Amino acid sequence: xxxxxxxxxxxxxxxxxxxxxxxxxxxxxxxxxxxxxxxxxxxxxxxxxxxxxxxxxxxxxxxxxxxxxxxxxxxxxxxxxxxxxxxxxxxxxxxxxxxxxxxxxxxxx
Amino acid sequence: xxxxxxxxxxxxxxxxxxxxxxxxxxxxxxxxxxxxxxxxxxxxxxxxxxxxxxxxxxxxxxxxxxxxxxxxxxxxxxxxxxxxxxxxxxxxxxxxxxxxxxxxxxxxxxxxxxxx
Numbered sequence: 510x511x512x513x514x515x516x517x518x519x520x521x522x523x524x525x526x527x528x529x530x531x532x533x534x535x536x537x538x539x540x541x542x543x544x545x546x547x548x549x550x551x552x553x554x555x556x557x558x559x560x561x562x563x564x565x566x567x568x569x570x571x572x573x574x575x576x577x578x579x580x581x582x583x584x585x586x587x588x589x590x591x592x593x594x595x596x597x598x599x600x601x602x603x604x605x606x607x608x609x610x611x612x613x614x615x616x617x618x
Numbered sequence: 619x620x621x622x623x624x625x626x627x628x629x630x631x632x633x634x635x636x637x638x639x640x641x642x643x644x645x646x647x648x649x650x651x652x653x654x655x656x657x658x659x660x661x662x663x664x665x666x667x668x669x670x671x672x673x674x675x676x677x678x679x680x681x682x683x684x685x686x687x688x689x690x691x692x693x694x695x696x697x698x699x700x701x702x703x704x705x706x707x708x709x710x711x712x713x714x715x716x717x718x719x720x721x722x723x724x725x726x727x728x729x730x731x732x733x734x
Binding site for chain 1 (some may be wrong): 644650652661662663664667669675677706708710718719722723724725727728730
């Protein structure tokens, strides 16, 4: 089945530092997305990025499909960026998502 | 504006008791609907998805069932809870083909379930 591996499992940074999160997937994923889960549980979609580089605000995701990897870069981290970041993949249109184990990010003042 | 509501917010139930969790989406017609489960401290696991009323596909077998009785309603249930059902249940909706697409997937606030 599909597998998604994320690294690191946890990351602690000082406010203002940049964060780099990695995601590796087992098959040539056709759809890939990054999600953020706030402490306490609610989940939001961050970036849809099946290939190439996408930006939104301080977030940049780069997906190299042939190498089966994606990264999420958070620049100038803020305390409110703390939480867990999940990478998820889906083969196009089959409606079945596989999530990675997540990276728990802690930003300290 | 579209809203997604889940009920109850939290539940404590006994092993062997029945369970029904609900999810309602307002402001969107014919959305794709999803149920996810997350063990405490764990990753998310997709349980079910539904593309249309009355049609539900199972992704993972966890002794749970789901139904979509109306276009805007998705129900997760079981007749007998297990300890392993404890966790966080999230409902979500999206439009377009596939669970992941350029149309964002929107999540509800979730239901926390503790089975004792």
